[in-house]
Amino acid sequence: MPSILVVDDILEVRSLLKLFFQEEGYQVATAANGRDALRQLESWRPEVVLMDIKMPVMGGLEALPLIKALAPSTAVIIMTAYVEEALLKQIWHLGASDFIYKPFDLDDLKAKVQLARSNLKQKSRRRAPY
Numbered sequence: 001m002p003s004i005l006v007v008d009d010i011l012e013v014r015s016l017l018k019l020f021f022q023e024e025g026y027q028v029a030t031a032a033n034g035r036d037a038l039r040q041l042e043s044w045r046p047e048v049v050l051m052d053i054k055m056p057v058m059g060g061l062e063a064l065p066l067i068k069a070l071a072p073s074t075a076v077i078i079m080t081a082y083v084e085e086a087l088l089k090q091i092w093h094l095g096a097s098d099f100i101y102k103p104f105d106l107d108d109l110k111a112k113v114q115l116a117r118s119n120l121k122q123k124s125r126r127r128a129p130y
Contacts, residue, residue, distance in 0.1 A: 001025065001026070001027050002025065002026045002027070002047055002048075002117060003026060003027040003028075003029075003044075003045075003046035003047050003048070004021050004026050004027070004028050004029075004046050004047065004048045004049070004050060004113065005028075005029050005030070005031060005037060005040060005041070005044075005046040005048070005049045005050070006018060006021070006028060006029070006030045006031070006050045007030070007031045007032075007033070007034065007036070007037040007049060007050065007051040007052060007055070007060070007063070008030075008032070008050075008051070008052040008055070008079065009032055009033055009052065009054075009055040009056055010052075011032075013052075014030040014031075014032070015030075017030075017050065017109075018030055020106055020110075021110075021113075024110065027046075029044065029046065032055070032057075033055045033056060033057040033058050033059075033063075034051070034055060034057070034058030034059060034060060034062055034063025034064075034066070034067075035057050035058040035063070036057075037049065037051065037063060037067065038058075038063060038066055038067065038070065041067060041070050041071050041074075042070070045071050045073075045074060046074060047074065047075065047116075047117050047120060048074065048075045048076075048077060048097075048113050048116050048117060049067060049071075049074055049075070049076045049077070050077050050079060050109070050113070051063065051064070051067075051076060051077070051078055051079065052078075052079045052080070052102075053078060053079070053080045053082065053087075053091075054080075054081075054082070060078055060080075061090065061091075061094065064076060064078070064091070064094040064095060064096060065094050065095065068094070068095035073120065073123075075097040075098075075116035075117070075119065075120055076095065076096050076097055077096065077097055077098045077099065077100060077109075077112055077113065077116060078091050078096045078098075078099040078100075079099070079100055079101075079102055079104065080099060080100075080101060080102060081101065081102040081103075083101065097116045097119065098112050098115070098116060100112055
């Protein structure tokens with residue numbers, strides 16, 4: 001079963017995305033900030049993390065490198081309402097797989113998640129010994 005962790009400080013966003021991806025057949029967990037996400041990643045490795053940038057306690061920019069260090073094969077898609085070229089460069093540099101602007105279309109988000117999962121599968125096939 002595909003798996004996803006939704007990290008956003010807004011309960012309504014977490015609830016919407018949890019319901020949406022569950023209906024798409026995903027195992028879904030949620031976290032209210034980067035610190036809570038890291039706690040969950042200690043015992044569970046989702047294929048994809050969807051994470052907001054601006055959150056209290058620990059935001060996405062602070063959590064992203066820690067998530068990639070803890071779970072390097074997990075794809076991280078950043079959700080942001082901030083359109084700044086420097087920010088986007090920083091997101092890529094820290095290891096994000098992709099990003100999507102808020103407000104987003106659910107079908108666009110689903111396509112980005114599917115692409116991230118597909119890329120992960122291709123990477124793991126390339127590493128597999130023959």
